[in-house]
Amino acid sequence: MPELPEVETIKNDLSKKLLNKKIKNVTVKKPRLIKSGVKKFIKILKGNAIKKIERRGKLIIANLKSDNFLLIHLKMTGQLIYQKGDKIIGGGHGEMEDEKLPGKHTHIIFEFSNNEKLFFNDLRQFGYMKIVDKKELTEVLLKFGVEPLSKDFTLKKFKEILDKKKTSIKQVLLNQKFIAGIGNIYADEACWLAKIKPTRKANNLTESEIKNLFSSIKKILRLAIKRRGTTFNNYRDADGNVGNFVKLLKVYGRKGELCERCKNGKITKIKLGGRGTHYCSQCQK
Numbered sequence: 449m450p451e452l453p454e455v456e457t458i459k460n461d462l463s464k465k466l467l468n469k470k471i472k473n474v475t476v477k478k479p480r481l482i483k484s485g486v487k488k489f490i491k492i493l494k495g496n497a498i499k500k501i502e503r504r505g506k507l508i509i510a511n512l513k514s515d516n517f518l519l520i521h522l523k524m525t526g527q528l529i530y531q532k533g534d535k536i537i538g539g540g541h542g543e544m545e546d547e548k549l550p551g552k553h554t555h556i557i558f559e560f561s562n563n564e565k566l567f568f569n570d571l572r573q574f575g576y577m578k579i580v581d582k583k584e585l586t587e588v589l590l591k592f593g594v595e596p597l598s599k600d601f602t603l604k605k606f607k608e609i610l611d612k613k614k615t616s617i618k619q620v621l622l623n624q625k626f627i628a629g630i631g632n633i634y635a636d637e638a639c640w641l642a643k644i645k646p647t648r649k650a651n652n653l654t655e656s657e658i659k660n661l662f663s664s665i666k667k668i669l670r671l672a673i674k675r676r677g678t679t680f681n682n683y684r685d686a687d688g689n690v691g692n693f694v695k696l697l698k699v700y701g702r703k704g705e706l707c708e709r710c711k712n713g714k715i716t717k718i719k720l721g722g723r724g725t726h727y728c729s730q731c732q733k
Contacts, residue, residue, distance in 0.1 A: 449524050450540050451506060452596070452629030453672035453693065458528060458539035459503045462566075465530055470497050470561040478555035481570065483578035492516050492579050493558070505592045505628030509585070517585045519578045520568070526575030529567040541571070592628040596665050601627070606662045610650045617653065617661070618646035619721045630665065633678055633700045636726045638664045640699045640709075645732040646725050647718075671696065699726035707731060 450458070474493045479486045492514060500511040508528075510518040520528070527540035531549055549567050550557060556568035556577060568577065580588065593609075594601045609626045610617075620626055621635040630638075639646045641664035644657055653661070672678065675693040678700075694701075698708055703717040703726065713730025 449506070449631055450522050450526070450677070451631035451634055452503075452669055453634070453675075454539065454677035455503050455506050455508060455522070455629070456673050457676050459501050459508055461539070462528065462530065463501045465532075465564070466498050466501070466560070466566065468497050468499060469564065470495065471558055472561045473559040475557040475559075476555070477550075477557075478570075478573065481555050481568075481573060481576050483576050484580065489577070489579050493518070503629075504589055504595070505624055506631070507588075507592075515582065517580050517582070519576075519580060519585075519588065521576055523570070523572075523574035523576070525571040527567075527569040529569060531565045531567065538569075540569075592624060593626040594628065596627050596630060597669055601666075603659065603662050607658060610653060610658060613650035615650060616646060616720060617644060617648050617650045618723075618725060620650045621665075622721070622723070627665075630669075632723050632725075633697070634665075634668050634672060636700045637698060638668045640727060640732060641668060643732055645727055647720060647727075648733075699728065702726065 471493050474490045476482055476486050476490065482489045492512070496516075497513045498510045498518070499513050502509040502511065506521065508520040508522075510520065512518060520526075522528070522540045525541040527538050529536060529538035529549060536549065549565070551569060553569045553571050554567050555570055555573070558566040560566075568575070594605055610620060613620050618635050618639060621630050621638070622632070636646060638661065642657065642661040644653065644661055672693045675696065678693040678697065699715050702715045705715050707713045707715060707728040707730065710728060710731040713728040715726055716729045717724055717726050719725065
């Protein structure tokens with residue numbers, strides 16, 4: 449699933465491609481992926497334009513000139529693929545089936561007045577789009593916790609989030625009601641950097657461990673954004689660049705390999721809350 453760094457990259461780069469371009473036509477091939485009714489969806493979007501693209505957690509928010517908002521969530525396997533002439537670039541889930549568009553997993557197509565197109569692909573069809581007004585958007589945003597790279601994410605706030613939580617620290621980090629945008633990859637990487645085993649109970653962390661984890665979360669996310677996200681296959685951002693944070697991963701996807709830090713422990717993979725979880729068997733306590 450695309451996490452905060454990948455969605456931030458998509459948001460930043462599509463902002464350079466799509467703003468203020470008139471939407472000529474919208475094709476919906478899979479109606480159930482539209483959560484606000486297909487007729488309403490098409491009616492509002494045709495002739496409209498995107499004036500700004502924002503992100504909240506893993507949610508993309510396109511501000512429309514009509515004062516409505518287009519919400520896009522890529523979930524597990526969603527992709528946004530932009531086409532200008534022969535140039536095809538995309539962002540989202542790493543698996544891109546081929547260069548022919550629309551493909552068999554293309555479910556929504558936007559056509560702009562300059563003949564550019566934006567395709568929404570989704571292999572497993574968990575992603576969605578939805579048109580909302582300002583009041584509905586406010587209600588949606590209230591469901592999200594603090595943004596981990598915002599000024600509101602302070603050490604004090606982090607301590608409040610962890611206080612009295614008897615679940616594992618990783619499950620707290622993944623809960624979007626507490627902290628918005630952190631997913632499986634970056635939760636594992638932040639715990640490794642802080643030398644904390646992801647199975648530890650959140651309310652049992654020491655003062656120094658909380659401080660280390662707090663700074664590790666920010667450091668990992670900032671570095672991942674700088675490196676334009678993580679890819680294991682052929683994920684590309686909206687400028688055609690491959691996300692290269694994968695080269696810096698220390699635990700995620702490295703089961704059985706020697707830890708680069710302690711040189712003694714091997715990377716262990718377990719299931720935690722239904723999610724694959726990676727850590728060093730020696731230096732994460």
